[in-house]
Amino acid sequence: MTDDGVLIVGAGPTGLTLAIELARRGAGVRIVDAAPAPHRDSRGKGLQPRTLEVLEDVGVTERALAAGTTRLPFRKYFDGAHVNDTDPFADARPTPDAPYERGVLIGQWQVERLLRERLAEFGIAVEAGTEVTGFEQDEDGVTAVLAGGERIRAGYLVGCDGGRSRVRKAMGVRFDGTTDETQSMVVGDIEAEGISRDVWHQWFASDGSGVMLCPMPGTNSFQFQAGPELDASGDPLPPSLEGFQRIFDRYAQVPGITLTDPTWLSLWRVNVRMVDRMRVGRVFLAGDAAHIHPIAGGLGMNTGIQDAYNLGWKLALATAGQAGPGLLDTYEEERLPVAAWTLGISTDLYARVREAVKEPGTGVEAAAPPPMGTGYRWSSLASPAATVTTAATGDPAVLRPGDRAPDAPCLGASGNPVRLFQVYADPRFTLLGFGAEVAGAVGKLGAEHDDLLQAFTVDGGGGDLRDHEGHARRAYGVTDPALVLVRPDNHIALLTRDPAEVADYLSRITTFPPKE
Incomplete structure (x- = not known):
C-alpha cells in the first residue's frame, strides 16, 4: 500500500x-x-x-x-402457556422501487x-x-x-x-453518553435438542422477565437472550451454561430440554x-x-x-x-x-421491548425498528441551491437531493431486463437523462466526465434504458425532460433540467471547500 x-x-x-x-x-x-x-x-x-x-x-x-432466512415467525409464551404465533411482515411485498x-x-x-x-x-x-x-x-x-x-x-x-x-x-x-449498570442481559449461542427451529421462541413471565431462543440459520445453534441471574448483592452473575439452563427451566417450563455446546457467552449492559x-x-x-x-x-x-x-x-x-x-x-x-437518531430510536425500542414482554397479547415484534437509510437532506452535498423541480407544472419533485435513490425495473438497450440498482453498482456517479430532449447533453456530460460519471438516456436518443412500465418516472417524480444525478452511494445528488448544473455539481465535488 x-x-x-x-x-x-x-x-x-x-x-x-x-x-x-x-x-x-x-x-x-x-x-x-x-x-x-x-x-x-x-x-x-x-x-x-x-x-x-x-x-x-x-x-x-x-x-x-x-445463508440466512427472511421468514421466521415469533412464538410467544406467557407464564409457560403458548399465546400466539405472529409474523409482523406477513403482508409485506417487494415494490418496484424497494426490492427488499x-x-x-x-x-x-x-x-x-x-x-x-x-x-x-x-x-x-x-x-x-x-x-x-x-x-x-x-x-x-x-x-x-x-x-x-x-x-x-x-x-x-x-x-x-x-x-x-x-x-x-x-x-x-x-x-x-451513559452506561446503565442496572439494566443488563446475558446473550450467547447454545444448542437445544428438542426445541423447534422454525419459530423464534419468546417465553415471558408476569414479573417482566423471560428468555428467548432464536434459531440461527445454517447452524445447529440458538441465540439465547435473557435477563441475568443476580448474586446476593444484586449484581449480575457471570454468564455460564449452567446459569442459562436455570433461566431456561424457570421461564420456558419445558421439561427434558438440555442446553449444550455453548460457543459464545456474554453479559451485555445498556450503553x-x-x-x-x-x-x-x-x-x-x-x-x-x-x-x-x-x-x-x-x-x-x-x-x-x-x-x-x-x-x-x-x-x-x-x-x-x-x-x-x-x-x-x-x-x-x-x-x-x-x-444520534439511531441512539434515540434504539433506546426507545429497548424501553418498548421491556414493556411489551409484560403483556400477554403483545410480542417483541411490536418493537420492530423503523426503516433506516432514508437520506441526507440536510447535507451540504444536497444544498437548497441544487433543489429544483422536474415536473412541467412546477410542482416539487417526489424526491429531493440527499434522498435515497429508488430502484426501478427497466430494459437495457438490447431489450434485456435491468434494474436501476444494477446500473448504480458502477462505483461512479450515475446520470439518468429522461427524454429525447436531454439525450445530447447526457452523451456530452458522460464523455467530458467519464472518470467521475456514467451516463444513460432513458426513453430518448436510442434509449440506453427503456422505462417500459413507467416505474422509473414515477419513482423519481419525472413528468418532463429531466436530469437525475445519483451519488456513488445511491443517494440523489441533483434533480434538474439544466446540464450546466450537473457539470457544476461534479466540479464542486473535486473542489469542495473545507469547513471553516
Whole structure:
C-alpha cells in the first residue's frame, strides 16, 4: 500500500464493507484486526432492507439471502402457556422501487465471512493478530504503531475497532453518553435438542422477565437472550451454561430440554454513547467505534455498514486526488446525525421491548425498528441551491437531493431486463437523462466526465434504458425532460433540467471547500 492508501483498523462488518468499497474503486487498502482468528458469534443477527440494498451494491446480498432466512415467525409464551404465533411482515411485498420488503436473519459471523470472501476477490485479506496501539499524523499521512513496534504508513486511517476502540481513544474525541449498570442481559449461542427451529421462541413471565431462543440459520445453534441471574448483592452473575439452563427451566417450563455446546457467552449492559466527532485530520471513526446503543432493533451492524458505504466513495476519490478538501467533511456531517437518531430510536425500542414482554397479547415484534437509510437532506452535498423541480407544472419533485435513490425495473438497450440498482453498482456517479430532449447533453456530460460519471438516456436518443412500465418516472417524480444525478452511494445528488448544473455539481465535488 502506498502513502495514499487507507489503513482500516478492525475487520468486523463495518471495516470489511469499507475495505470492499475502497478496493472496488481501485484505492489502496490494508485491513488489520487484533483478533488472531475470525469469531463464530451470532452477535448482531439481522440485516435490514436498506442494508441489503447497500450490500447488493457491495456484491454480497444474494449470498446473505442464501445463508440466512427472511421468514421466521415469533412464538410467544406467557407464564409457560403458548399465546400466539405472529409474523409482523406477513403482508409485506417487494415494490418496484424497494426490492427488499423485509430483512434477513443471519449471524454476524456469517455476514463477516461473506464480506471476507468478497474482499478476497479483490486480492485483499485481513491481517489477523495485528493490533494498532497508536498513531501519529501529519499533513501528508498517518503512521500507525503496532503492538510489536512495527509502523505502517498510510494516507488515511479509519478506526472500525468497536466500542472499546483504541483508535478513538488515541484521537482524543469525546464518547458522550451513559452506561446503565442496572439494566443488563446475558446473550450467547447454545444448542437445544428438542426445541423447534422454525419459530423464534419468546417465553415471558408476569414479573417482566423471560428468555428467548432464536434459531440461527445454517447452524445447529440458538441465540439465547435473557435477563441475568443476580448474586446476593444484586449484581449480575457471570454468564455460564449452567446459569442459562436455570433461566431456561424457570421461564420456558419445558421439561427434558438440555442446553449444550455453548460457543459464545456474554453479559451485555445498556450503553448509549456516541462521539462528538467522526474525523480528526486524516483519521476517521465508523461503526461501534463511533456509536453504541441498546441491542433492540439490531441497528448496530446495520448502522456501521451504512457508515462505511457513505465514507468509502469519498475516501476513494480523496486517495485518487479527485476530491476537494472538504468532501471528507461531509462524512461526519451526514453520518453523525444518523448516529444520534439511531441512539434515540434504539433506546426507545429497548424501553418498548421491556414493556411489551409484560403483556400477554403483545410480542417483541411490536418493537420492530423503523426503516433506516432514508437520506441526507440536510447535507451540504444536497444544498437548497441544487433543489429544483422536474415536473412541467412546477410542482416539487417526489424526491429531493440527499434522498435515497429508488430502484426501478427497466430494459437495457438490447431489450434485456435491468434494474436501476444494477446500473448504480458502477462505483461512479450515475446520470439518468429522461427524454429525447436531454439525450445530447447526457452523451456530452458522460464523455467530458467519464472518470467521475456514467451516463444513460432513458426513453430518448436510442434509449440506453427503456422505462417500459413507467416505474422509473414515477419513482423519481419525472413528468418532463429531466436530469437525475445519483451519488456513488445511491443517494440523489441533483434533480434538474439544466446540464450546466450537473457539470457544476461534479466540479464542486473535486473542489469542495473545507469547513471553516
